[in-house]
Amino acid sequence: MNKGKSFLKSLIFTGNWNYENMQGSGFRLLLEDINKANDLNIDEKQIAKQSEYFNTHPFLVTFILGVWFKEFLKEGQPDYFKKVYSSALAALGDSFFWHSLRPISFIIAALFGLINPIFGVILYLLIFNFFHFSFLYIGFDMGFFMGKEVISWFNRIKFNKWSGYADFITAFLLGLLLSLGLKKYGLETINYYFTATCFLLVGFVIAKKLDVLFSLILVVLACFVMLVTKGG
Amino acid sequence: MFSYLALFFISGISSVDRNAALHMMFSRPLVLSTIVGLLFGNVYLCFLSGLLIELFGNIDVPVGTKVSKDDTFMSYTMAVLISFDVVQVLSDYLLALLVVIIFVFPVTYVDVLTRKWNQHLLMRYLKYNLYKSPFSIIWKGIMIAFLKGVVLYNLFCLVTMFIVVQIESYMSIEGNITAYIFLMSSFLAGYLMRFLSFKSIHKYVIFVMGLVLGWLVI
Numbered sequence: 001m002n003k004g005k006s007f008l009k010s011l012i013f014t015g016n017w018n019y020e021n022m023q024g025s026g027f028r029l030l031l032e033d034i035n036k037a038n039d040l041n042i043d044e045k046q047i048a049k050q051s052e053y054f055n056t057h058p059f060l061v062t063f064i065l066g067v068w069f070k071e072f073l074k075e076g077q078p079d080y081f082k083k084v085y086s087s088a089l090a091a092l093g094d095s096f097f098w099h100s101l102r103p104i105s106f107i108i109a110a111l112f113g114l115i116n117p118i119f120g121v122i123l124y125l126l127i128f129n130f131f132h133f134s135f136l137y138i139g140f141d142m143g144f145f146m147g148k149e150v151i152s153w154f155n156r157i158k159f160n161k162w163s164g165y166a167d168f169i170t171a172f173l174l175g176l177l178l179s180l181g182l183k184k185y186g187l188e189t190i191n192y193y194f195t196a197t198c199f200l201l202v203g204f205v206i207a208k209k210l211d212v213l214f215s216l217i218l219v220v221l222a223c224f225v226m227l228v229t230k231g232g
Numbered sequence: 233m234f235s236y237l238a239l240f241f242i243s244g245i246s247s248v249d250r251n252a253a254l255h256m257m258f259s260r261p262l263v264l265s266t267i268v269g270l271l272f273g274n275v276y277l278c279f280l281s282g283l284l285i286e287l288f289g290n291i292d293v294p295v296g297t298k299v300s301k302d303d304t305f306m307s308y309t310m311a312v313l314i315s316f317d318v319v320q321v322l323s324d325y326l327l328a329l330l331v332v333i334i335f336v337f338p339v340t341y342v343d344v345l346t347r348k349w350n351q352h353l354l355m356r357y358l359k360y361n362l363y364k365s366p367f368s369i370i371w372k373g374i375m376i377a378f379l380k381g382v383v384l385y386n387l388f389c390l391v392t393m394f395i396v397v398q399i400e401s402y403m404s405i406e407g408n409i410t411a412y413i414f415l416m417s418s419f420l421a422g423y424l425m426r427f428l429s430f431k432s433i434h435k436y437v438i439f440v441m442g443l444v445l446g447w448l449v450i
Contacts, residue, residue, distance in 0.1 A: 011254050014253060015253050016370045017251070018350035018354055019348070020351045022297075026370060029366050048362050051357075051366065058255060103290045106287075110283050113266070113279055117278075124262060125257055132255070167429055168434070170428060171442065172439065174425065174439060174442060175440060175441065175443035176445060178421050178443060179442070179443045181417060183446070183447065192415075199416070199419040200421055201422065203425075204426060207422060207427070215419070215423070220329050220330050224326050227326065
């Protein structure tokens with residue numbers, strides 16, 4: 001199997017994302033490719049069946065592919081594990097990649113970007129994609145090696161704890177970023193710092209009550225009012 | 233000419249990165265804004281504007297079937313307006329941000345339509361080409377996302393530009409843009425803290441430690 005080609009295709013497999021089969025078309029595409037590359041001669045009907053509903057975290061799809069092939073070659077019944085692992089890895093992936101890795105990559109990039117924006121952006125792409133590419137690249141081998149037991153690999157590396165660690169660091173760096181930003185780019189007046197503290201506290205309080213976009217509208221309007229009444 | 237073509241390409245590829253393929257974070261506000269700033273100037277302000285929008289985008293995440301608000305469009309438009317000097321004073325910045333937030337609703341709705349179009353392609357494929365490779369419908373999905381970025385992002389960007397230019401002739405109030413960006417960032421930082429999954433008082437303690445360290449030491 002050409003791992004490089006397979007890896008590149010896993011970057012585009014979400015192209016037909018839709019409400020009917022979600023990422024089913026993409027999963028079938030990846031499956032077909034591996035089938036052809038390895039001359040496995042899997043029945044056309046079996047392959048066509050893979051266009052059905054499938055949804056997982058896109059960065060962990062190769063693990064499910066590995067499990068699918070392993071279980072297909074072993075017992076000929078891979079679909080049960082496909083379903084189980086698609087939802088399990090969707091939850092794990094969302095929690096780590098969207099909820100934790102993205103914020104921590106952003107905060108690190110923002111901190112370094114205050115010194116040099118280009119360096120910050122490069123750092124963002126490097127940090128995020130290191131994890132993104134690593135998981136996509138090793139996923140098939142790991143899934144194929146461990147088969148239906150692949151979840152034990154995630155347990156062994158304590159993957160479900162990564163989010164907690166990352167969030168812990170993010171919280172610290174967010175505080176650092178905020179005070180650096182206010183100090184470097186803000187106004188050196190008591191009023192300004194008082195207003196920033198009030199904004200932060202209001203954000204804390206209403207975060208779980210009001211949608212962030214509507215809050216952002218309100219805060220922009222509040223800034224407008226402040227600008228008109230008090231000046232810049 | 234080259235830089236304008238590059239701008240079109242960036243709008244297209246960032247839409248693809250966000251919706252259809254790659255997912256390499258070119259579409260993230262901080263990255264996209266800085267790239268636009270690098271191409272057309274005012275990289276620092278573009279970077280800070282991206283920082284503000286990304287704080288928002290980090291809270292509104294695409295989990296399951298949820299379509300998150302298109303922060304890529306927001307940052308692209310704001311960066312273009314800053315780079316092309318449409319945003320000159322603080323009141324322009326706030327106005328542009330408000331207009332962009334309003335336009336994010338139709339732009340995000342097009343994401344929903346794109347997925348329905350993909351669904352239409354899938355149904356045709358299942359009916360007529362079930363035993364052929366689905367590569368063509370995947371490729372079409374990526375092209376649609378690219379076109380969406382090129383057409384829609386730039387169209388709404390032009391409309392925003394027009395509105396801001398019209399209003400700024402009546403109202404133009406100077407002020408420190410970066411100071412206001414960090415005021416709004418403080419508000420969104422409160423949101424982000426609540427969003428982080430680490431549920432414990434330690435989260436807040438460590439945040440305050442970061443605040444104090446940033447303030448006193450650095």
